[in-house]
Amino acid sequence: MSANLSAILYLVSGILFILALRGLSSPETSRQGNLFGIVGMIIAISVTFLSVGNFSSGFIYVLIFLAIGGSIGAFIAYKIPMTAMPELVAGFHSLVGLAAVLVAISAFINPEAFNLGSPGNIKLASLIEMAIGAAVGAITFSGSIIAFLKLQGIMSGAPITFKGQHLLNALLLISILILTYYLCSTQLSNLFWILVAISFLIGFLIIIPIGGADMPVVISMLNSYSGWAAAGIGFTLENTALIITGALVGSSGAILSYIMCKGMNRSFFNVILGGWGGSEQSTNNQSKEQRPVKSGNADDAAFLMKNASSVIIVPGYGMAVAQAQHALREMVDTLKKNGIKVSYAIHPVAGRMPGHMNVLLAEANVPYDEVFELEEINNDFANADVAFVIGANDVTNPVAKTDPQSPIYGMPVLDVEKCKSVLFVKRSLSPGYAGIDNDLFYKENTLMLFADAKKMTEDITKNL
Amino acid sequence: MEIDPFIFRLSIFILSIFIGYYVVWSVTPSLHTPLMSVTNAISSVIIVGAIIASLSGNDDAIFTSSSIYGFLAIILAAVNIFGGFLVTQRMLAMYKKKKKDK
Numbered sequence: 001m002s003a004n005l006s007a008i009l010y011l012v013s014g015i016l017f018i019l020a021l022r023g024l025s026s027p028e029t030s031r032q033g034n035l036f037g038i039v040g041m042i043i044a045i046s047v048t049f050l051s052v053g054n055f056s057s058g059f060i061y062v063l064i065f066l067a068i069g070g071s072i073g074a075f076i077a078y079k080i081p082m083t084a085m086p087e088l089v090a091g092f093h094s095l096v097g098l099a100a101v102l103v104a105i106s107a108f109i110n111p112e113a114f115n116l117g118s119p120g121n122i123k124l125a126s127l128i129e130m131a132i133g134a135a136v137g138a139i140t141f142s143g144s145i146i147a148f149l150k151l152q153g154i155m156s157g158a159p160i161t162f163k164g165q166h167l168l169n170a171l172l173l174i175s176i177l178i179l180t181y182y183l184c185s186t187q188l189s190n191l192f193w194i195l196v197a198i199s200f201l202i203g204f205l206i207i208i209p210i211g212g213a214d215m216p217v218v219i220s221m222l223n224s225y226s227g228w229a230a231a232g233i234g235f236t237l238e239n240t241a242l243i244i245t246g247a248l249v250g251s252s253g254a255i256l257s258y259i260m261c262k263g264m265n266r267s268f269f270n271v272i273l274g275g276w277g278g279s280e281q282s283t284n285n286q287s288k289e290q291r292p293v294k295s296g297n298a299d300d301a302a303f304l305m306k307n308a309s310s311v312i313i314v315p316g317y318g319m320a321v322a323q324a325q326h327a328l329r330e331m332v333d334t335l336k337k338n339g340i341k342v343s344y345a346i347h348p349v350a351g352r353m354p355g356h357m358n359v360l361l362a363e364a365n366v367p368y369d370e371v372f373e374l375e376e377i378n379n380d381f382a383n384a385d386v387a388f389v390i391g392a393n394d395v396t397n398p399v400a401k402t403d404p405q406s407p408i409y410g411m412p413v414l415d416v417e418k419c420k421s422v423l424f425v426k427r428s429l430s431p432g433y434a435g436i437d438n439d440l441f442y443k444e445n446t447l448m449l450f451a452d453a454k455k456m457t458e459d460i461t462k463n464l
Numbered sequence: 465m466e467i468d469p470f471i472f473r474l475s476i477f478i479l480s481i482f483i484g485y486y487v488v489w490s491v492t493p494s495l496h497t498p499l500m501s502v503t504n505a506i507s508s509v510i511i512v513g514a515i516i517a518s519l520s521g522n523d524d525a526i527f528t529s530s531s532i533y534g535f536l537a538i539i540l541a542a543v544n545i546f547g548g549f550l551v552t553q554r555m556l557a558m559y560k561k562k563k564k565d566k
Contacts, residue, residue, distance in 0.1 A: 017506045018483055024491045024499050027559040034498075034552050037506055041545055048512040052519045058526040062518055065535050069542025076543070077550035085497055085555075092504045092548060095540040099510050102537035106517035110530030113520030114513075125470055223500055230507045235473060237513050243473055247480030249503040252488040256496060348493065355496030362494075362558040369561055373493050 006051040007240060009043055014244030016040030021248060027368055044241045082363040083320045086219060086352040087151045093222045094144035097203075100137030100229040101196060104130045107236055108192055114237060120187050126236050127187070131180045133232030134192070135199040140225040142203030147218050150207075151352060157212025165209060166273060172202050210271065213317070213394075215352045216260040217271045224253025256354050263348030263374075265400075265411040293429065293441055295448040298459030301423050304447070306464060308385030310341040312377065314414055315357050316350045318391020318426070322453035325364040328390060331461045332366070338464070343380070344371040345414050347395035378415050387419040389440075390453050393426070397438045406436060422446040425456050498555045505548025511541035 016036045023033015049059070080088050107114045107130055108122070116126040149155035176198055183191040210218050231246025261268050305311055313332065319325060332342045344366065350357045361371055381387060389396055396416040399406045416422055417440055424446055431437050440446055449456050491499050517534025521527065527535075 013509070014480070017509070018487060020502055020506060021484070021487045021491065021499070024495045024502070026492060027495065027556070027561075030495060030498065030556045030559070031553070034502060034549060034556060037502055037552075038549050041506065041509060041549070044509050044512055045515070048515045052516055056519070056521075056526070058519050058521055058531065061526060061535060062515055062538060065518075065538045066542045069539040069544075070546040072539075073543040073545065073547030074550055077547045077554060080551065082555070082558075085501075085551075088547075088551065089497075089500050089504060092501070092544050095544050096504065096507050096510065099508070099514060099537040099540040099544075102533040102540070103510060103513035103517055106520075106530040106533035106537070107513070109533070110517070110520050110528070113530065114516060219500065223503060226507050227503065230510050231477060233510055233513050235470075235477075237516065238469070238473065239512055240473070240476055241509050242512065243477050244480045245506050245509050247477050248484035248487070249507040251481045251484035252499065252503050255485065255488045256500070259493075259496075346494075353497060354500065355494060355498070358494035359497045359555055359558070362555070362560070365558075365560065367561055368494055368559050371494060 001047070001050040001053070003051070006047045009047045010239060010241035011244075013040035013044040013047070013241045016043070017241075017245050017248060021252065040241075082359055083323060085359060086215060086356060087148055089353060090144050090148040090151055090219055090222065093219070093226045094141050094148065096226040097137045097140030097142075097144060097222075097229055100226075100233050101134050101141060103233050104134035104137065104236070105192075105196070108134075108189070116236070119189075122187060124184055127184050128180065129232055129235040131183055131192070131195060133229055133236055134196050135176055135180075136225055136232055137229035138196050138199030139203035139206070140222055140229050142200045143207045143218075143225070144203075144222050146204055146207040147215060147222060150212060151215055157215075159211040160208040165205070169202065169205055172198055172205070176202070206272065209273070212352075213349075214264075214271050216349050216354055216356075217257050217264075217268070219353045220253050220256035220260055221272075222253070224250050224257060227251070227253055260349055260354060263412065265408070291442045293448055294446065295450055296423075297449070298451075298456060299463050300447060301449055301456075302460045302463035304421055304423065305335060305340065305386050305388070305460070306338060308340055308420075310343075310384045311335060311386045311388060312381060312384045312419065313342065313344045314387060314389045314392050314396060314416060315344065315346070315361070316390070316392025316395065317352060317356075318393075318453055320351060320356065320360055320391070322391065324390060324454035324457050325360045325366075327454050327457040327461070329361075329364040329366055331457050331464070334461050334464045342370065343377065345374070345377045345381075346371060347374055347392065347414055348412075350392055350395060374412060374414060381415045382418040385420045387416045387422045389416060389422065389424045390457065391425070393431075393438055394436075396440055397436070399436065399439050402439075408436065416440060417443055417445070420445060423449055425449045425451065425453050427452065495556075495559075498552050501548050501552045501555065505545055505552060508541040508544035508548065511538060511545065514538045514541055
């Protein structure tokens with residue numbers, strides 16, 4: 001296959017990937033979009049086979065390994081529970097990162113196969129691109145592994161901080177630049193290996209200080225990195241499909257991180273430098289006095305809801321932990337049978353990844369046109385009778401609007417307290433991730449329901 | 465003077481960032497999780513590099529030091545491609561509209 005033809009076909013697959021993302025602008029077109037993505041991938045792979053044109057027995061092995069990887073991937077995709085989606089995505093990012101590193105290593109060892117010169121005499125531009133691809137890939141890999149372990153609960157979600165952490169990271173980053181410079185001037189393979197090793201270390205170090213609830217930002221950020229790594233390799237291979245895709249994924253992840261940061265009213269650097277929650281906790285404990293809290297049981301909650309005409313549900317990470325989404329849907333079905341209007345309010349950072357709550361509700365067969373984003377629904381709380389907060393905490397805290405001293409001051413929150421009554425399902429009065437007390441607990445119109453989210457929801461349904 | 469082909473690739477890269485910027489802002493927030501899984505799947509197009517690397521040997525020496533890295537990368541990328549697209553499909557199939565008649 002001629003080089004020009006394959007370049008055009010790579011362009012076609014790049015365009016199909018753009019259409020795949022475009023499809024996600026609405027759920028109706030999204031499935032078609034996914035199909036475009038699959039077709040784009042098939043084109044890219046087939047063109048590569050045809051343009052390499054080497055159908056030696058190596059080709060058989062390529063197919064075998066493709067099938068092995070493919071069946072593992074398909075198996076995971078069908079088995080994974082929807083609540084584990086953040087871990088899955090983090091795990092997948094690590095694979096992209098590692099694949100980028102491996103391709104870069106292979107190109108470094110055997111540049112002839114990629115038309116990049118000969119070992120020890122690789123084209124300068126290619127060498128820089130290779131180094132960037134390998135470094136970003138390695139950071140993506142080890143960073144995603146840490147994110148995966150934190151999300152999976154194997155590693156504590158608490159931020160790990162130590163003295164001189166930022167200085168160390170900065171020094172390592174500078175050393176990467178210096179290494180890249182020397183690598184280009186000397187072409188020594190040892191420098192390349194050190195570069196890869198340091199990059200693995202950086203990925204590890206930048207993610208450990210970031211706490212569990214900041215994971216939406218981290219996952220989006222790593223998503224972005226995996227894109228830049230792919231783009232770096234794309235430049236090395238002079239492949240348009242890879243360059244386009246890398247740029248798309250890179251900007252997509254960057255936008256998602258921006259949206260997540262805005263949802264918490266924090267700057268990107270504030271999140272990345274990490275350590276939220278740990279230090280704040282101590283300053284808040286002293287001012288805590290015993291304030292009266294009204295608590296109720298499933299019967300009370302059912303009574304309140306039965307007499308309401310509209311109910312807004314506010315789900316959060318706790319709902320995912322308790323796997324309460326199906327029980328919640330059943331409760332809502334019962335409410336609807338009684339002629340009560342129900343809608344769902346989702347905060348941008350609810351859950352552990354962007355859109356986490358929406359997927360869980362969709363899994364429980366909640367129609368997506370009953371689910372609303374913060375801006376769409378925030379004015380409706382004033383007219384609603386009952387807000388049912390299940391597994392969310394900080395995102396409902398009115399302190400963010402009233403107390404400039406609070407660490408979450410300025411964060412957009414759901415105006416839950418404006419409802420006639422608030423039902424707050426929670427296991428205890430303990431503060432949320434931000435380590436601050438939620439004023440909502442002590443409001444006149446709040447009824448605390450101390451129980452496991454799933455069990456409480458089921459009990460309410462029984463009492464309706 | 466002739467323009468270095470690198471500049472053309474750089475142009476494609478920069479323009480694609482802008483396309484990505486506008487396309488991703490139009491993605492509805494409720495589909496942000498599928499967006500992540502699908503971007504994950506498409507970034508595995510890095511498999512083209514893996515394939516080139518793994519086919520760098522010949523019949524006598526299929527597994528050279530460089531092609532082994534290629535084969536490993538193929539497995540990883542293939543997990544991602546199949547896993548990413550299929551899990552996206554599974555998620556998107558769950559997004560349903562309200563049934564009009566009850």
